[in-house]
Amino acid sequence: QTIGEAEKFGIRATRESHGIVHGGITVTNYERLHLFNPADFAGMVCDESSILKSFDGVRRGEITAFMRKMKYRLLCTATAAPNDYTELGTSSEALGYLGHMDMLNRFFKNDSNTSAVGRKYGNVAKWRFKGHAETPFWRWVCSWARAIRRPSDLGFGDARFVLPPLTEREHFVEVETPAEGMLFALPAVGLKEQREERRRSLDDRCANIADLVNGTGKPALVWCHLNDEGDRLAELIPDATQVSGGDDDEAKEAAFLAFAHGQIRVLITKPKIGAWGLNFQHCGHVTFFPSHSFEQYYQGVRRCWRFGQTQPVTVDVVTTEGERGVLKNLQRKAAQADTMFSHLVREMNNVLHIDRAASDFAAPLEIPSWL
Numbered sequence: 001q002t003i004g005e006a007e008k009f010g011i012r013a014t015r016e017s018h019g020i021v022h023g024g025i026t027v028t029n030y031e032r033l034h035l036f037n038p039a040d041f042a043g044m045v046c047d048e049s050s051i052l053k054s055f056d057g058v059r060r061g062e063i064t065a066f067m068r069k070m071k072y073r074l075l076c077t078a079t080a081a082p083n084d085y086t087e088l089g090t091s092s093e094a095l096g097y098l099g100h101m102d103m104l105n106r107f108f109k110n111d112s113n114t115s116a117v118g119r120k121y122g123n124v125a126k127w128r129f130k131g132h133a134e135t136p137f138w139r140w141v142c143s144w145a146r147a148i149r150r151p152s153d154l155g156f157g158d159a160r161f162v163l164p165p166l167t168e169r170e171h172f173v174e175v176e177t178p179a180e181g182m183l184f185a186l187p188a189v190g191l192k193e194q195r196e197e198r199r200r201s202l203d204d205r206c207a208n209i210a211d212l213v214n215g216t217g218k219p220a221l222v223w224c225h226l227n228d229e230g231d232r233l234a235e236l237i238p239d240a241t242q243v244s245g246g247d248d249d250e251a252k253e254a255a256f257l258a259f260a261h262g263q264i265r266v267l268i269t270k271p272k273i274g275a276w277g278l279n280f281q282h283c284g285h286v287t288f289f290p291s292h293s294f295e296q297y298y299q300g301v302r303r304c305w306r307f308g309q310t311q312p313v314t315v316d317v318v319t320t321e322g323e324r325g326v327l328k329n330l331q332r333k334a335a336q337a338d339t340m341f342s343h344l345v346r347e348m349n350n351v352l353h354i355d356r357a358a359s360d361f362a363a364p365l366e367i368p369s370w371l
Contacts, residue, residue: 001260001279002027002047030059033066043072048276050077050295052094053087064094078302079295080145085340086127088141097144107137138343142351147344155349164284165312166305170327173208173320175201197322198289202228208318209287210236213266219259219283222268223275223300225291233268240266243273259283271296274303281308287316290326294333 006013012024019035028036030051038044044067046052052060052075067073073095081087086108089100098106108127129137152158175197206229213220214237222237224230227244234242241264243255256274259267262282267274275296280303288300305313319327 001277030063033062036066038066038068038070041070043074044070045074045076046094047076048299049075049091049094050079050081052090053081060090060094064090067094068096079298079337081337081340084127085137085336088145092141092144095144098140107133107140135347138347139351141344142347145344146348147341149341149345153345153349163305163307164309166301166315167312168315168317171208171212171316171318172324173201173204173318175204175320175322194323194326197320198226199228201320201322202226202232205229205289205318205320206232206236209233209316212287212316212318213237213240213285216285218265218285219262219280220266220285220287221259221280221283221300221304222266223271223286223288223296224268225270225289229289230268230270237266237268240264240268243267243269245270245273271300275299278303279306279308280304281306281310284309284311284313285316286313287318290317290319290323290330292326292329292333294330294337297330298334298337 003013003015006025006027013027014022014024015027016022017028017032017035019032019037021036021040026036026041046063046067051057052063075091075094080091086100086104089098089103092103093099104110104127107130109130111126111128148154150158150161209222210233213222222233222240224233230242230244234240241255241259243252247255252273255264255267256278258264260278260280260282267280271293276299283304286301286304288297290297301313301315305315317327
């Protein structure tokens with residue numbers, strides 16, 4: 001699809017996966033980056049750059065090293081820090097600014113009083129801002145980053161920035177068999193119990209998804225996390241096509257393009273396989289099993305709810321009472337992401353001297369005669 005977008009705008013771009021340089025713009029996957037020589041390029045653009053978020057990720061190290069001596073570097077993502085603000089440090093390092101450890105030491109404190117149980121369950125952040133470091137932190141981020149959610153963030157009007165309505169619906173499935181030793185369903189505590197809950201409720205959740213998707217005659221994008229979920233959904237939805245990790249790249253690409261062109265009505269796949277960089281604006285129905293990853297949820301929804309979409313989009317989130325805590329954590333991360341953008345836009349406007357209030361006046365102002 002990236003090559004198709006380049007052709008649409010008359011830009012010369014070549015898809016390459018074997019390390020050969022053709023001149024102009026070369027498009028490749030992160031998995032093939034090691035085959036290229038960074039000395040052959042003047043600059044690099046990383047789309048969906050949240051792949052850098054892991055502090056100790058092998059892929060992050062490869063990308064950062066590849067970009068290190070390049071004059072022009074650009075990272076593009078809608079979810080720069082999907083789990084915690086501290087993840088912004090890896091982007092800073094890749095762009096040649098503060099390394100992520102230097103950033104942590106400058107602005108954050110390792111909260112030694114944080115509950116070990118809380119860290120285990122992912123409920124408490126390990127790092128927190130130092131006493132008065134929050135505002136300086138966002139000012140520092142704005143020295144190398146720009147954030148925009150809508151034109152008004154840059155002082156322009158939002159009149160033409162209109163997306164179709166988005167409706168998010170939550171469905172709590174009743175599981176017939178409670179956890180072992182329990183008389184009724186209780187919220188799962190900890191990752192182990194959450195995994196057990198997901199396995200135990202698999203058939204019930206998949207049946208609920210099938211009820212929502214079957215018989216509509218409209219395209220649907222069905223996200224899952226487990227291989228067994230995908231297999232069961234494929235059995236329950238007769239006209240669905242599943243894209244799994246075992247498929248080769250050519251088969252995945254063919255299925256994604258077929259869905260994008262309306263040749264497949266229902267597509268079943270995992271967010272880690274197809275939630276980044278694809279455009280499915282013809283589809284107005286998304287189903288999702290929640291996880292702790294806000295990034296996967298956001299990207300999964302945005303495959304359909306984006307510019308070019310002409311119809312309302314409905315997102316059905318199907319879960320159980322036992323996984324209510326997972327849904328709450330997902331909602332917490334969504335609120336945190338919105339807070340991050342608000343901080344960035346505010347400080348960015350201060351730096352760029354953008355007067356957002358002034359841009360809202362469409363009619364000339366009448367100045368009182370006594371002024």
